[in-house]
Amino acid sequence: MNTLAAILATLRRxxxxxxxxxxxxxxxxxxxxxxxxxxxxxxxxDALDVMNRFAPPSAAHWLGTDxxxxxxxxxxxxxxxxxxxxxxxxxxxxxAAGTVLGILAAYLSDRGERVILILFDVIAAFPSxxxxxxxxxxxxxxxxxxxAIVALTMTPHFGRVARAQVLTLKNAPFLEAERILGASGxxxxxxxxxxxxxxxxxxxxxxxxxxxxxxxxxxxxxGLGVRPPLASWGTLIQDGYQFLSDSWIPVVVSSLxxxxxxxxxxxxxxxxxxAVDPRIGRER
Amino acid sequence: MAEPLVAxxxxxxxxxxxxxxxxxxxxxxxEIGRGRILGLVGESGSGKSSLAACLIGLTPANTSxxxxxxxxxxxxxxxxxPTAFARLxxxxxxxxxxxxxxxxNPLFTIGTHLVDVLRHRDPGLSRAAALSEATAMLVKVGxxxxxxRIAAYPHQLSGGMRQRVMIAMALLMRPDLLLADEPTxxxxxxxxxxxxxxxxxxxxxxxxxxxxxxxxxxxxxQLCDDVAVMYGGTVVETGPVDAVLTDPRHPYTxxxxxxxxDEDDAPGGRLLSIPGExxxxxxxxxxxxxAPRCAHAVETCRSEVPELxxxxxxxxxxxxxxxxxx
Amino acid sequence: MTRLFKDERLGYVASRLLTTVLIVxxxxxxxxxxxxxxxxxxxxxxxxxxxxxxxxxxxxxxMGLDQPLHVRLWRFFGAVLTGNLGVDVISxxxxxxxxxxxLPYTVILTFSxxxxxxxxxxxxxxxxxxxxxxxxxxxxxFVSVAFIAVPSFVIAIFLLLIFAIWLDWLxxxxxxxxxEFLDEARxxxxxxxxxAAGWIGFIAxxxxxxxLEVLGEPYIRTARAYGLSERLIxxxxxxxxxxxxxxxxxxxxxxxxxxxxxxxxxVFARPGLGRLVYEAVSERNFPVVQxxxxxxxxxFVVVNLIVDLSYSAIDPRIRRSSGQxxxx
Numbered sequence: 001m002n003t004l005a006a007i008l009a010t011l012r013r014x015x016x017x018x019x020x021x022x023x024x025x026x027x028x029x030x031x032x033x034x035x036x037x038x039x040x041x042x043x044x045x046d047a048l049d050v051m052n053r054f055a056p057p058s059a060a061h062w063l064g065t066d067x068x069x070x071x072x073x074x075x076x077x078x079x080x081x082x083x084x085x086x087x088x089x090x091x092x093x094x095x096a097a098g099t100v101l102g103i104l105a106a107y108l109s110d111r112g113e114r115v116i117l118i119l120f121d122v123i124a125a126f127p128s129x130x131x132x133x134x135x136x137x138x139x140x141x142x143x144x145x146x147x148a149i150v151a152l153t154m155t156p157h158f159g160r161v162a163r164a165q166v167l168t169l170k171n172a173p174f175l176e177a178e179r180i181l182g183a184s185g186x187x188x189x190x191x192x193x194x195x196x197x198x199x200x201x202x203x204x205x206x207x208x209x210x211x212x213x214x215x216x217x218x219x220x221x222x223g224l225g226v227r228p229p230l231a232s233w234g235t236l237i238q239d240g241y242q243f244l245s246d247s248w249i250p251v252v253v254s255s256l257x258x259x260x261x262x263x264x265x266x267x268x269x270x271x272x273x274x275a276v277d278p279r280i281g282r283e284r
Numbered sequence: 285m286a287e288p289l290v291a292x293x294x295x296x297x298x299x300x301x302x303x304x305x306x307x308x309x310x311x312x313x314x315e316i317g318r319g320r321i322l323g324l325v326g327e328s329g330s331g332k333s334s335l336a337a338c339l340i341g342l343t344p345a346n347t348s349x350x351x352x353x354x355x356x357x358x359x360x361x362x363x364x365x366p367t368a369f370a371r372l373x374x375x376x377x378x379x380x381x382x383x384x385x386x387x388x389n390p391l392f393t394i395g396t397h398l399v400d401v402l403r404h405r406d407p408g409l410s411r412a413a414a415l416s417e418a419t420a421m422l423v424k425v426g427x428x429x430x431x432x433r434i435a436a437y438p439h440q441l442s443g444g445m446r447q448r449v450m451i452a453m454a455l456l457m458r459p460d461l462l463l464a465d466e467p468t469x470x471x472x473x474x475x476x477x478x479x480x481x482x483x484x485x486x487x488x489x490x491x492x493x494x495x496x497x498x499x500x501x502x503x504x505x506q507l508c509d510d511v512a513v514m515y516g517g518t519v520v521e522t523g524p525v526d527a528v529l530t531d532p533r534h535p536y537t538x539x540x541x542x543x544x545x546d547e548d549d550a551p552g553g554r555l556l557s558i559p560g561e562x563x564x565x566x567x568x569x570x571x572x573x574x575a576p577r578c579a580h581a582v583e584t585c586r587s588e589v590p591e592l593x594x595x596x597x598x599x600x601x602x603x604x605x606x607x608x609x610x
Numbered sequence: 611m612t613r614l615f616k617d618e619r620l621g622y623v624a625s626r627l628l629t630t631v632l633i634v635x636x637x638x639x640x641x642x643x644x645x646x647x648x649x650x651x652x653x654x655x656x657x658x659x660x661x662x663x664x665x666x667x668x669x670x671x672x673m674g675l676d677q678p679l680h681v682r683l684w685r686f687f688g689a690v691l692t693g694n695l696g697v698d699v700i701s702x703x704x705x706x707x708x709x710x711x712x713l714p715y716t717v718i719l720t721f722s723x724x725x726x727x728x729x730x731x732x733x734x735x736x737x738x739x740x741x742x743x744x745x746x747x748x749x750x751x752f753v754s755v756a757f758i759a760v761p762s763f764v765i766a767i768f769l770l771l772i773f774a775i776w777l778d779w780l781x782x783x784x785x786x787x788x789x790e791f792l793d794e795a796r797x798x799x800x801x802x803x804x805x806a807a808g809w810i811g812f813i814a815x816x817x818x819x820x821x822l823e824v825l826g827e828p829y830i831r832t833a834r835a836y837g838l839s840e841r842l843i844x845x846x847x848x849x850x851x852x853x854x855x856x857x858x859x860x861x862x863x864x865x866x867x868x869x870x871x872x873x874x875x876x877v878f879a880r881p882g883l884g885r886l887v888y889e890a891v892s893e894r895n896f897p898v899v900q901x902x903x904x905x906x907x908x909x910f911v912v913v914n915l916i917v918d919l920s921y922s923a924i925d926p927r928i929r930r931s932s933g934q935x936x937x938x
Contacts, residue, residue: 019752019755118629118632118633118636119636121629121632121633121636122633122636122637122639122640123640124865125633125634125636125637125865125907125910125911126637126640126865126903126906126907126910127865127866127868127869127906127910128866128869129869129870129872129873130868130869130872130887130903130906130907131903133872133887133888133891133899133903134641134644134887134899134900134903135644136891137644137890137891137894137896137899138644138645138647138896210759214761217761218761218763218872218873221763221873222872222873222876222888223892224888224891224892237763237764237767241767241877244771244775248771248775251767251771252768252771255764255767255768258761258764259759259760259761259764262759262760262761263755263756263759263760265759266755266758266759267755267759270755
């Protein structure tokens with residue numbers, strides 16, 4: 001109950017500014033679109049209507065149609081489902097892996113800590129899109145590979161923050177007291193450490209959503225991420241870009257949708273950060 | 285007596301805070317004699333540093349109103365145009381700060397600090413000439429091996445050494461008015477004694493006046509000619525340092541001296557041995573500012589604001605009852 | 611004192627060098643592990659099912675895939691250290707040669723983008739900090755977020771649409787065939803802008819916030835108390851301090867720009883490392899991917915090393931000796 005009240009209070013502070021409120025609105029709209037895509041979409045996103053290709057926006061097709069006559073609005077709405085499921089599953093994986101490795105690094109011997117930190121440095125030494133290309137080269141493109149890649153590239157980020165958080169808490173008096181009273185390591189980690197380090201990590205995660213959306217869209221734009229005919233925002237932009245000489249509407253509409261979503265998530269993430277702790281995640 | 289270097293009349297300073305408008309200075313009347321060292325004493329929050337900030341024109345960003353008059357050599361500093369004020373700073377007015385650890389820029393050498401300040405005073409000066417003048421000044425403030433120190437960065441010097449650098453910077457200006465805002469508070473006792481000795485020895489170097497801010501009466505007695513005791517944004521008593529400290533007239537000055545004897549020097553300078561709290565700057569002053577904590581307060585003390593009145597040879601005190609007090 | 615200082619700095623340089631070498635080796639192991647991880651028949655999955663048996667055989671021999679793992683890792687290390695990044699399985703050319711022929715395009719694009727973002731971002735940040743709360747500050751804050759948030763390839767597409775197609779001001783695609791400098795410079799404008807946009811916003815914001823922080827420091831108050839001009843204070847005393855976080859971030863920026871360059875190169879049909887890797891991935895030409903990615907990583911890590919060391923040259927206080935983890 002207290003936690004819920006605290007979360008609501010944070011949200012209220014985050015949406016206090018205009019930019020925070022705009023970001024939150026876009027965030028909610030994208031989540032709704034992702035959850036209820038089949039209900040919101042006006043057409044079957046994969047229904048072809050080749051006679052009606054490159055139709056301009058109209059009452060029947062709100063945002064027009066693409067090179068195969070598919071309804072762009074419906075495809076964009078379904079794109080939200082893909083973007084959000086990739087983003088949330090990748091971030092959840094990275095958050096879990098990063099937190100475990102970060103806590104381990106903080107508690108392991110010096111040598112163990114150094115190994116984990118070097119591992120983080122090695123992964124971070126690959127620009128995420130470049131590492132993604134190398135992995136796709138081996139495993140071939142698919143949505144699952146995209147999730148795995150993004151999770152891998154994000155793990156060091158969460159791991160470093162988790163480690164830093166644990167290090168500041170490790171010798172806090174209340175943990176010291178628990179230890180003296182004979183609490184088990186597991187109890188200390190799950191009851192005391194995790195709840196205390198989760199706040200900043202969740203804020204970081206929310207700030208990473210637009211980054212993940214960008215990577216997924218970038219890979220899909222290259223044809224190396226989510227495979228057609230699935231309607232990812234990246235593949236929609238790619239489709240539009242290839243037929244730029246026929247019509248500029250599809251590429252503009254789908255690029256704008258992607259830009260609006262990443263902008264909204266960024267604004268919301270930053271407002272959330274400022275409401276929780278202005279110091280975290282500044283380096284991004 | 286000749287016309288004072290600085291004459292402050294009814295100086296008021298207000299600042300916007302989260303709790304409303306705070307009266308930081310509630311009408312200061314004070315004079316700083318030419319060539320004299322004035323000690324400014326009081327608890328933290330009494331307005332000593334804010335008064336210094338007004339004198340050098342660097343009031344904090346939340347300042348909402350400033351009124352009254354500061355005559356500096358005949359020129360009113362209140363409401364002075366910022367560029368004109370900037371011309372006074374570093375030429376006629378200089379300041380030494382409390383914490384020498386943070387008052388010097390960590391990315392620039394001691395030499396850069398001194399040379400920039402010198403060239404501000406005298407733009408025609410060559411870098412080499414400025415450097416040799418700076419080196420000579422470092423010797424004067426007691427820094428051994430000045431050629432090496434001048435190439436050093438602040439973090440490579442000890443706290444006492446950094447404060448000596450700050451003093452050198454100030455003296456290079458040959459200012460008419462030097463403000464020293466608790467220059468020894470951040471230093472340990474031995475270094476503090478050395479710095480005070482240095483300031484005393486350098487008196488002859490400074491042709492102008494010095495305002496020495498401290499909550500430490502012993503230092504003020506050792507160094508200063510005059511003293512002004514501040515409380516709650518007002519000056520409660522002022523006069524020659526020997527007279528005021530041996531025969532205080534204002535009950536607050538007495539309490540301050542009693543505390544000093546009791547517990548020497550509490551960090552932060554809050555006087556815990558006087559019952560009650562320091563006055564809240566957000567609350568308006570309706571009577572004597574010290575009345576709520578004063579053992580001698582009577583009914584009129586709470587309703588009538590006492591003026592600074594002559595209480596002896598060159599002395600003044602803001603107490604309605606100083607004649608009757610034992 | 612001075613002597614000790616020199617030694618400490620030397621120690622810092624040595625520890626940073628060691629970490630860099632470790633990271634490069636780690637990256638090599640990771641890249642190697644990727645080939646070893648390939649499920650099933652490596653030749654089939656790397657070359658695709660349609661590869662001819664001859665090609666597969668040649669590939670297996672060339673990659674040494676018939677050898678035990680540790681021998682292969684050892685060979686890979688040895689080859690890379692002697693500057694041999696393997697052979698393109700399709701054209702038969704050495705990967706080093708392929709990479710070398712396109713590397714300049716990517717490096718020039720990335721560094722002109724960094725240069726442009728510093729050139730525009732730093733003054734904007736200073737302006738915003740010294741005019742805090744003004745209308746231009748508010749507008750700049752929003753524009754910065756927008757530039758940061760919108761993916762660079764989306765910006766690239768919009769720039770292409772507006773300036774090359776609708777307005778027809780600048781040449782559209784590719785590099786200059788004739789290699790003429792002016793033509794090539796004109797063709798660089800849009801890709802550079804697309805790549806730099808996010809970093810302009812990022813640097814402007816960073817400089818603004820660090821300037822504001824620095825301007826509140828006691829040493830700035832000292833400079834004011836000594837009457838130094840606002841110009842000297844802003845551009846000499848405050849800017850140097852405010853630059854430290856900016857420089858620290860530039861190293862990371864190179865990495866993200868190299869990633870962004872892949873997409874921008876493809877939108878503008880420019881040659882470069884990104885395009886090389888992309889095409890190699892599409893052809894499942896793994897030696898080229900491996901070699902080119904390794905070059906990107908080395909480039910990134912070395913730039914980061916240089917940034918870290920130059921950062922330590924600006925800031926005379928000796929920083930902790932921990933490597934990238936703390937600096938990144």
